[in-house]
Amino acid sequence: MESVTPQVVFTIFGLPIKDTVVSTWVIMVILIAFAWFIRKYKPGIAEIIIDSISGIIATVMPDDTKVIKFLSILGTLAMFLIIANIFSIIPFMVAPTANINTTIALAVVVFFAVHGFGILEKGPWGYIKSVASPIFILPLEIVSQLSRTLSLSIRLFGNILSTDLVVAIVFSIIPFILPLPLVALSLLTGVLQAYIFTVLASVYIASAVVVEDKETERRRLKHEASQPS
C-alpha cells in the first residue's frame, strides 16, 4: 500500500508537499512546454488536437451547440487527464489522479463550470427557472448535482488507484514478465477514464446550457420529418 499512497517529499513552512503534487507540477511544465513548442514550430498538430477533442465533445452535445465556447476547459481537462492517468509508467513518478484530492478538485471545477455556463447562457433568473421549474424538483436537482460531483471524482480516483494497486501487488509477487499485461491494462484504463471524464463533463454542461422550449422542439421534429433516413 505504501507504493501507491502519496508520500511526503518535502515541506514548505510546515506544509507537507506530497509526490502527487510534484507530479502535477511536472505535468504542468510538460503541457506548457508542449503548447509553446507546437505554437512556435508545428501549428498543424494543434489543429489536429483541437479537431479531435471538439469532435468528441460535439458527439454528446446537441447539434446546434457552439462547441468552441466550452473547448478551453474541456480540452484542458482531456489533455491533463490523458497525461496524468498514464503518468505512473514513468519511473519514480506517481499518477496525480491516484490521490483523491486531485480528482475532487477536478470534479469541483466541473461543478462550477456547469453552473457558470448555465448562468452565462440563460441569465441568472432563467437558469434558476430552468433548474426549478416545478419548485419541488429543486431538492432532487441539488442532490443529483452533489452526487454526480462525488461520483465523478470517486470513479476516476478508484479506477486509477485500483489499476496501480493491482500492478504493485503483482509486481511484489512476481517481478518478471507477468506485470506487463497489467501495465497495458492500466494504460488502457487511464486513457478510457480520461475520455469518460471529459465526455461526462460535456454531458453535464450540455444539460445545463440546452434550451429545450417548444419552438426548437417543434422545429427539430419538423426537420427530422423532412429528412427521410
Place this chain on the structure above:
Amino acid sequence: MWELDAPTLITVLTIGFSTIGIVLGCIVPAIMEGIATKQALESMGRQPDAANDLRTTLLISMALLESTAIYVLLVILILIFVNPLLDRFFI
C-alpha cells in the same frame, strides 16, 4: 474454542466479509455490463449507421455501471488498509 483477542477477531471478520462484499459487488455490475454490451451489439448489427452514437452511449453507460464496482472496491480498501474500528479502539 480458540481464544481470539478483539483486534484479531475484528481483522479476521473484516477480511472475510470484505471478500464476500467484493464478490457480490463485482458480480452484479459484470452481469449488467454484459447485458448492456449485448443490447448495444445487437443494435449495432441491426443499424450500422448509428454505430458511432451507440458506441459513445455504451462507453458512458459502461462507466456509470463500472463505478458501482469501484465504490465497493474503495470501501473494501478502506476497511482492509485503514480500518476505522481498529484505529479508533485499539491503537
